[in-house]
Amino acid sequence: MRPTFLGFEAAKTAIFTNQKALDIVGNNLANVNTAGYTRQRVERSSIAPIYSSKVASNRVGMTGQGVKALGVSQLRDSFLDKCFRDEYAKASYHAQATDILTAIQSAITDGNDLTSYSGIQGAIENLVSSLNDFINEPTLDSSANIVMSAFKNICQVLNELDEKLTVVAEQQIDDLKTTVSRVNEIAASIAHLNETIAKDAAALGGTNEHFKPNELLDERNLLLDELAGYGDIKVTQLSDGTVSVEFGGHRIVSGNKSDSLAVHVTDEKLVSVYWRSTGDKVQLNGGSVWADINFINGRGSNVQSGDESTVQGIPYYRDRLDSLANALATLANSAIPEYDPATDSPKLDANGKIVYKTLLAPSQYSDTSGRITAGNISLSVEWTQTGPGYFIYNRNEAVEDYAQKLASALVDTRFTFQSYGETFTGTFAEFNVELLGRLGADITYHKGRHEATASVADDFLDRRDEISGVSQDEETADMIMYQKSYEAAARLMTVLDEMLDILINRMGRVGL
Amino acid sequence: MRVVDRSTARNFMKYLNTARSNYAETNKRIASGNRFEKISEDVVAGTKVMRLRTNLCKAETQLDNIKSAQEELRAAETAMTSINDVLTSAYAEKIVAALSEEKGELGRIAIADELKSMLNQILQYANTKHSTRFIFGGSNSSYTAPFSLDSNGKLLYNGIDVDLIQQDSDGSYYYMNAGVKTKINLDTDVFIDVGLGIKLKGSSIDPNTGFKVSFSGLELLGFGKNDDGLSNNLYNVLSEIEYCIRNYDGEKLNKLQTHFRTLCDSYRTNLTNIGAKSNLLDTMEERLKNSIDGYKTHINTLMGINDAEEVMNQSMNEYVLKAVIQMGSKILPITLMDFLR
Numbered sequence: 001m002r003p004t005f006l007g008f009e010a011a012k013t014a015i016f017t018n019q020k021a022l023d024i025v026g027n028n029l030a031n032v033n034t035a036g037y038t039r040q041r042v043e044r045s046s047i048a049p050i051y052s053s054k055v056a057s058n059r060v061g062m063t064g065q066g067v068k069a070l071g072v073s074q075l076r077d078s079f080l081d082k083c084f085r086d087e088y089a090k091a092s093y094h095a096q097a098t099d100i101l102t103a104i105q106s107a108i109t110d111g112n113d114l115t116s117y118s119g120i121q122g123a124i125e126n127l128v129s130s131l132n133d134f135i136n137e138p139t140l141d142s143s144a145n146i147v148m149s150a151f152k153n154i155c156q157v158l159n160e161l162d163e164k165l166t167v168v169a170e171q172q173i174d175d176l177k178t179t180v181s182r183v184n185e186i187a188a189s190i191a192h193l194n195e196t197i198a199k200d201a202a203a204l205g206g207t208n209e210h211f212k213p214n215e216l217l218d219e220r221n222l223l224l225d226e227l228a229g230y231g232d233i234k235v236t237q238l239s240d241g242t243v244s245v246e247f248g249g250h251r252i253v254s255g256n257k258s259d260s261l262a263v264h265v266t267d268e269k270l271v272s273v274y275w276r277s278t279g280d281k282v283q284l285n286g287g288s289v290w291a292d293i294n295f296i297n298g299r300g301s302n303v304q305s306g307d308e309s310t311v312q313g314i315p316y317y318r319d320r321l322d323s324l325a326n327a328l329a330t331l332a333n334s335a336i337p338e339y340d341p342a343t344d345s346p347k348l349d350a351n352g353k354i355v356y357k358t359l360l361a362p363s364q365y366s367d368t369s370g371r372i373t374a375g376n377i378s379l380s381v382e383w384t385q386t387g388p389g390y391f392i393y394n395r396n397e398a399v400e401d402y403a404q405k406l407a408s409a410l411v412d413t414r415f416t417f418q419s420y421g422e423t424f425t426g427t428f429a430e431f432n433v434e435l436l437g438r439l440g441a442d443i444t445y446h447k448g449r450h451e452a453t454a455s456v457a458d459d460f461l462d463r464r465d466e467i468s469g470v471s472q473d474e475e476t477a478d479m480i481m482y483q484k485s486y487e488a489a490a491r492l493m494t495v496l497d498e499m500l501d502i503l504i505n506r507m508g509r510v511g512l
Numbered sequence: 513m514r515v516v517d518r519s520t521a522r523n524f525m526k527y528l529n530t531a532r533s534n535y536a537e538t539n540k541r542i543a544s545g546n547r548f549e550k551i552s553e554d555v556v557a558g559t560k561v562m563r564l565r566t567n568l569c570k571a572e573t574q575l576d577n578i579k580s581a582q583e584e585l586r587a588a589e590t591a592m593t594s595i596n597d598v599l600t601s602a603y604a605e606k607i608v609a610a611l612s613e614e615k616g617e618l619g620r621i622a623i624a625d626e627l628k629s630m631l632n633q634i635l636q637y638a639n640t641k642h643s644t645r646f647i648f649g650g651s652n653s654s655y656t657a658p659f660s661l662d663s664n665g666k667l668l669y670n671g672i673d674v675d676l677i678q679q680d681s682d683g684s685y686y687y688m689n690a691g692v693k694t695k696i697n698l699d700t701d702v703f704i705d706v707g708l709g710i711k712l713k714g715s716s717i718d719p720n721t722g723f724k725v726s727f728s729g730l731e732l733l734g735f736g737k738n739d740d741g742l743s744n745n746l747y748n749v750l751s752e753i754e755y756c757i758r759n760y761d762g763e764k765l766n767k768l769q770t771h772f773r774t775l776c777d778s779y780r781t782n783l784t785n786i787g788a789k790s791n792l793l794d795t796m797e798e799r800l801k802n803s804i805d806g807y808k809t810h811i812n813t814l815m816g817i818n819d820a821e822e823v824m825n826q827s828m829n830e831y832v833l834k835a836v837i838q839m840g841s842k843i844l845p846i847t848l849m850d851f852l853r
Contacts, residue, residue, distance in 0.1 A: 032517055102552070111551045114561050114815065121562060125569040132573045135704055136580045139644050139653040344697055396654030398645050398702050398726070401716045408710060411566055429566040436551045437559045443552035458526070462519045469516030476848040 002061045004503075007496040013066030014489035017044055020069050021482045028470045036222030038074040038468040043210040045070055071211025074218070076468045078237065081221065084460035085228035085235075089286035091457045092229040094450035096291035100172055101443045104317055107164035109157075111436050120161070120324070120432045123154035124410050131407040135400040138392065145388035147403070148379070151332070151359065155377045158325050162318065162375035169269045169296060169314045176271060176292040179230060180261045183247070183289065186227045187258035193220045194242040195256035201241040212241070231287035248284035250275055270297045270307045270315070302420035312442060320435050321374035323419040324428070329372040331415065332359040335406045339394045357390060358382055517847075524840045531836045535829040542826060547817050557814045564814075568807040574707040575800045577723075578793050581704060584725050585793065587642040589786045592732070595637045596783060598630050599776050602750060606630075607769055610757045617760075624758040631750055635659055638729060638747075648729040650699035658698070658729050659747075667747045669729050670698050674745045677735040685730055702726035706796050707803075723793070732782055734775055742768070746775050 021042045031037040049062035105111040109119030116122060130150035134143040193216055200213045224245065227233055234246040245253040252259050261282060264272045273282045273293055284290035298313020308315065337346030338355045346354045362370065363378035370376075383390045393399045409415050410428045417424040417431055424431055541547060551558040610623045639657040640647050649658030652670065660668045667674045676687045677696065685696045703710070703722030711721045734744040743749055749772050756765040 033521075105550060105552060110562070113549050114551060114558055115546070115549070121565060125565070128569060129573050129576075132577055132705065136577065137644055396652070396656075397698050397700070398651040398653045399700070400702055400704070401712070404703070404705065404710065404717055404722075405712055405715065407705070408712065411570055412710070413712070427566075429562075433559050433562040433566075436562065437555055440551035440555035440558055444555055447552070458522075461522070465516045465519040465522075466514045469514070469518045471514055471516050472847040472849060474514070476852065480852070 001058060004500070006062075006064065008493065010064055010066035011489045011493040011496065013047065013068065014492070015486060017042065017067045017069045018482045018486040018489065020072075022479065022486070024072060025475050025479045025482065028475050029472065032470045032472060036218050036225070037470070038076045038214065038218055038221075039470045040072050040074050040214055043070040043073050044068065072214065073210050073212065074214045074468070076217075076221075077464065078235075080460060080464045080467065081224075082235065084457060084464055085225060085233060086286075087453055087457040087460055088225070088228045089232045091450055091453035092288045093286045093291045094446045094453060096288035097295060097446040098443060098450055100168075100291065100295040100313065101439065101446060103168045103172070104165065104314060105439055105443060107168050108161055108317070108436070108439070110432065111439055118157070120154075120157060121429065123150075123157040124429055124432070126150045127154055128407050128410050131403050131410075134391075135403050135407070138398050138400045138403060139395050141387070141389045141392070144391040147391050148383065148388045152379055154328065155360065155379060158321060158328075158374040158377050161321055162373070165314060165318050165321070166269070166375075172292060172296050172314070173263075173265055173269065173271055176273070176289065176296065177263050179289055179292065180263050180273060183227065183230050184258075184260040186223050186230075187245070187247075187252045187260060190220055190223050190227075190243070190245060190253045191256050191258035193223075194253065197241045198256070229287060230289045231282070231284040232290075248282050248290075250278075250280070250282065266307070268315070272307060299420075301422045304420055312438065317435070317439065318374070319419050319422075320431075322371070323417045323422075323424070324431060325374040325377040326372050327415060327417045327431075328428070329360040329377060331406065331409050333357075333361075335359070336391060336393055336402045359391070521844060524836075524844065527836050528833075528840065531829065531833040535826070535833050538822060538826040538829050541817050542819075542822050545817060546815050548815065561811055561814050564807050564811050568804060568811070571707065571800050571804045571807065574705055575797065575804065577704045578706050578797045578800065581706065581723060581725050582790070582793050582797075584642055584647070585786060585790050587640065588647050588727060589783070589790075591637045591640040591647060592782055592786065595634055595732075596780065598633050598637070599746065599750075599779060602627060602630050603769075603772060603776055607753060607757075607765075607772070611762075611765065611769065620757050620760060624754050627750065627754040627757065631747060631754065634733075634747055634750070635661075638733060645702070645726070648727050648732050650696075650726055650728045651702055652698040654698065659733075665751055667733070667745055667751075669735070670696055672696055674730065674733070674735045675737055675743045675748065677730060679730075679735070685728065685735070696730075699728055699730070700726075701728075706793065707800055708796075723789075723796075732779075734778075738771070740767075740771075742771050744775065746772075746779060749775060 024040050024042050028039050044067050047065035047068045049059065049065065109116050110121050111119075113119075117125075127147075127150040130143075130146045134147045137143040197213055197216050197220070200216070204211070220243070224233065224235060224243075227245070227247070231248050233252075234249075236244045236246075238244060242255055243253070244251065244255070250259070259275055259277045261273055262276050264274070266272075271293060273289065274280060275282060282289070282293075284293075294309045294311040295313035297307060297309045298311035298316055299308040299319065300310065300312040300316035302316060302319045303310055334356045336357045336359065338357055340347040349355050358380045360372065360377055361380040362372050362376040364381060366376035389395075393402055412427060414425050414427060417426075424434065426434070548554045548558070606623050606627055610620055638648050638659045644653045646652045646658050649670070652658045658670050660671070662668050662673065669677065672687055677685050678687065679685055685699060686693050687696065688694070701719065701724050703717040703719065703724055706723040708721050708723065711718045733746045736744050738744055743752070749768060753765065753768050753772060756768060
């Protein structure tokens with residue numbers, strides 16, 4: 001036997017459920033362009049009569065109770081999330097590497113514009129040309145003055161390049177500090193979200209797989225996506241709804257607790273990023289923070305301490321410029337001997353070795369005790385105080401050999417450039433070309449890798465969107481369906497009402 | 513496969529950005545005339561360009577050196593020719609005239625006086641200075657002329673009696689100073705780089721690889737004594753001839769005259785040497801000019817754009833950009849919603 005008013009239940013639940021479904025369609029359409037939004041869907045199931053009662057049941061009578069809305073779920077694939085985040089970490093690493101190397105390239109004038117005359121190549125050419133002018137008139141102050149200007153020029157170029165590299169290092173360090181604070185913020189936010197999501201799950205009395213705090217989940221996933229760009233992460237879903245996140249193998253978020261990173265900068269402009277909780281250095285495998293650390297600390301094959309990385313970064317190129325400056329000074333300071341009028345030949349010291357004039361020395365405004373570097377190379381005090389004529393070996397005799405030796409070493413003869421770990425043999429011009437070639441090749445490599453990995457990451461984004469993205473066409477079609485279903489339910493209610501009207505008002509009354 | 517608005521929009525933006533940056537890139541290339549400017553844009557071509565720049569710089573420097581060498585040679589040639597004219601006049605007219613008996617004592621004294629003034633001229637020409645260096649003074653750039661006379665009127669070269677000077681097997685000059693072999697000062701060779709592959713031997717320049725722009729006065733006027741004990745130096749010989757004419761020593765005069773003629777003949781080889789040097793410089797100049805052109809062309813080929821190709825790229829990229837924008841305007845805004853009543 002059928003309960004009299006049962007039909008109304010089916011119509012009523014249908015109306016409620018379709019109203020809710022339309023609400024969700026509206027929500028999806030409203031959020032079609034929201035970043036990180038996952039499309040939502042009302043989960044329904046048909047209301048079943050009780051099937052397993054031991055007492056005799058009124059199976060036929062109770063069937064047809066309508067539809068039940070179980071909850072609003074979101075459609076998302078966590079495997080695709082993981083794939084995307086892994087690839088994004090790699091792509092971010094190469095993007096950041098390209099950025100830093102391009103900044104270094106801009107600082108080194110020749111790399112930025114191969115036709116420039118204001119870089120090292122131009123300075124070397126200027127020096128060679130002025131030395132040859134001097135060779136034609138090796139006893140004149142005016143030609144010695146041209147050589148002095150050319151040496152001053154190359155010193156200034158080296159000083160300038162060193163300064164520009166320092167600026168690049170400082171900018172990248174500032175960027176890194178900003179990024180690290182962002183990482184800390186994200187970790188704290190995820191921990192906070194974890195707490196809220198866990199409380200919500202507890203309030204529901206256990207997890208309801210059909211109804212989760214979708215907006216909070218979306219927010220958390222968006223933060224995780226961003227975090228993946230900074231370093232390689234590993235996300236583990238726990239049963240209480242929280243996630244545990246590892247950043248570079250170290251647990252950064254666990255439940256409602258988060259760890260944070262700190263940046264320490266040394267005097268030599270090296271950085272170390274470490275965990276505040278343990279003091280250990282962060283060990284990443286990808287991401288822009290890793291690229292920053294590697295390239296800010298990158299000394300290539302000249303690595304001197306454990307803080308430095310073996311990548312060819314800012315300190316490596318600074319070392320190269322320093323080698324060049326050092327080599328130039330060594331060459332210049334063993335080129336022009338002091339003239340001894342008594343013997344009409346170079347002056348000899350107590351050990352019988354030739355005494356050479358000091359042409360280049362560390363600038364008097366810097367620490368003059370150390371090695372000559374690109375940052376402090378300058379004309380020697382003797383040269384500036386004596387005047388351009390200091391360069392002349394003997395005013396009475398045209399001796400051009402020493403100047404010729406200098407000119408040849410710049411473009412013709414091989415010289416050995418010694419850095420901390422690296423040795424290069426070649427002319428000064430070749431040294432410069434090799435430096436630029438290395439930088440160019442590195443940039444090209446990282447750019448290529450970035451393009452490849454970014455394209456794979458984009459592909460994963462597309463596949464993720466295939467599942468989680470909102471399609472306006474689909475929502476519109478669903479909307480029509482829900483509307484029709486609503487109308488049908490309303491119609492059903494009208495029919496039931498008419499049926500009941502006959503039963504209640506007309507049954508048993510004859511002749512009316 | 514579900515097509516979702518968000519990924520359609522994202523991919524469209526990606527294509528649009530690519531089309532825009534390609535278009536901007538082409539415009540930049542056409543405006544600057546260079547295919548690339550940064551080394552990272554084409555590493556192989558970039559390093560080649562840098563090496564070519566170095567070679568170009570060397571070649572241009574060498575060309576400048578050749579030009580100054582040519583000027584020096586011209587100055588040297590002028591001076592040598594002037595000396596030659598004096599020598600010819602002295603030999604062909606004065607000495608011959610003096611030997612003939614017709615002149616008489618007054619005539620001979622007049623000739624002797626003329627020879628004396630000719631000697632003066634030779635001395636002046638020999639001491640010609642070009643810029644800071646004495647042309648025939650080796651490496652002498654001081655204020656003291658290389659050739660001077662001692663109290664007896666004999667020629668000194670950088671203060672040394674030329675008759676005492678001898679030449680070593682390696683070509684350098686020396687004299688015996690109290691039994692010690694001493695080099696003549698201010699008489700080293702001066703070399704410049706004209707593209708012969710200049711190299712250093714120890715601390716001095718390998719003479720086979722540089723171009724010598726200095727002349728030793730000893731090469732020019734002669735040095736030392738011959739087997740008969742006569743000076744090999746033109747000035748000293750002429751000076752003795754002048755003395756013989758003045759004091760009429762006929763026998764010695766004959767010997768000197770023959771010797772003088774031999775010396776004059778060997779003097780003329782200096783002029784032919786200059787000619788040969790000048791030809792070498794001209795050849796090197798031609799070669800360097802060609803090299804310079806070659807380097808510039810090569811740099812341009814590596815770095816420069818092919819105008820026709822680039823303009824075509826530009827119109828292609830412009831077309832692609834417009835097509836992408838138009839496509840976007842067709843697919844992005846249209847949804848099912850637009851078609852419902």
